[in-house]
Amino acid sequence: MSEDTNQNEKHTLAVRRWACLIHVSALAGAFYPFLPLVGPLLIWLFKRRSDPYIDEQGRSAVNFQLSMCIYYALASIIVGALKLFLVGFLLFWIPGLIRLFQVLLGLVGALRAYDVEHFDYPFSIQFIKAPKVTSTEE
Numbered sequence: 725m726s727e728d729t730n731q732n733e734k735h736t737l738a739v740r741r742w743a744c745l746i747h748v749s750a751l752a753g754a755f756y757p758f759l760p761l762v763g764p765l766l767i768w769l770f771k772r773r774s775d776p777y778i779d780e781q782g783r784s785a786v787n788f789q790l791s792m793c794i795y796y797a798l799a800s801i802i803v804g805a806l807k808l809f810l811v812g813f814l815l816f817w818i819p820g821l822i823r824l825f826q827v828l829l830g831l832v833g834a835l836r837a838y839d840v841e842h843f844d845y846p847f848s849i850q851f852i853k854a855p856k857v858t859s860t861e862e
Contacts, residue, residue, distance in 0.1 A: 786851075
């Protein structure tokens with residue numbers, strides 16, 4: 725329990741709020757194809773240098789939102805193509821399920837970011853990787 729308290733004290737309330745806002749901002753465009761990516765990307769680009777925790781959470785949220793946008797686009801194309809063979813009408817729910825998954829996991833990510841708990845988004849492709857730290861010790 726004391727480890728959690730130390731972890732929360734290490735990050736100021738403002739840093740925790742920005743980290744949470746990165747994840748929540750995806751909800752602003754939840755019902756438009758690529759809009760959920762815009763909020764997290766903009767906040768991360770403007771705030772990533774202010775704190776390493778914001779940078780980490782921003783990378784995580786942007787990678788997840790970009791992955792979900794790609795999955796949604798692919799599912800929509802495949803279902804649309806399968807409608808030509810009348811099979812797509814049975815699978816019309818798949819893009820909606822991906823969008824629901826995107827919204828719910830965005831909320832989980834926001835809650836975990838605010839509580840300074842580690843959370844890895846499932847099915848997230850790591851497009852933006854953490855920069856490698858080089859030591860300058862001689």
